[in-house]
Amino acid sequence: MILSLMAQYPEQLNGVFQALADPTRRAVLGRLSRGPASVSELSKPFDMALPSFMKHIRFLEDSGWILTRKEGRVRTCAIEKKAFTAADAWLSKQRALWEARFDRLDALLEDSQDE
């Protein structure tokens, strides 16, 4: 379902990969892979003003990498697997294409040895 959606709207992959092109966003995802956390907890390791940090959080949310929920003054973030699945599917497809190519090369080499 996600794969067909991403195939239908391939521009969503732009944001999926753009999200990973930044060390702060990768570090936030690394932290959230261990479990949910509040924005204030997530921001602690970074020497960054809160508005700048929030831009990264929104980018991760908009690109499908995280979900956020606000209760009172606390916004909690959690990893979402939608973007991961899309990124992983794209990479797996490239790998499948190479492997098919090398399998064909192997078959050709074997045929030429048989002759």
Place this chain on the structure above:
Amino acid sequence: MILSLMAQYPEQLNGVFQALADPTRRAVLGRLSRGPASVSELSKPFDMALPSFMKHIRFLEDSGWILTRKEGRVRTCAIEKKAFTAADAWLSKQRALWEARFDRLDALLEDSQDE
């Protein structure tokens, strides 16, 4: 080796993922996964001036996704696995972190059922 290099220079991952945040570059990689091709062959599907297209080729080369070789007037491009391996390793690490977390949750649930 590649993993430790990327762990040592994590900023290289910025370029690895930035390269994938563009539909032209993803399409070029998709084509090259099927086998090497010249720049002029690669550029055909795109309605883009050659200097703009060459910027994408250079980005893919600089970020470790492709190798290029010039013979006479023809520049041939081929996929390189360095960037793929780095991207794949980063994603796999996130998956391993979640799975460890869910395994711990399962263990906790089983323990509480046993009690």
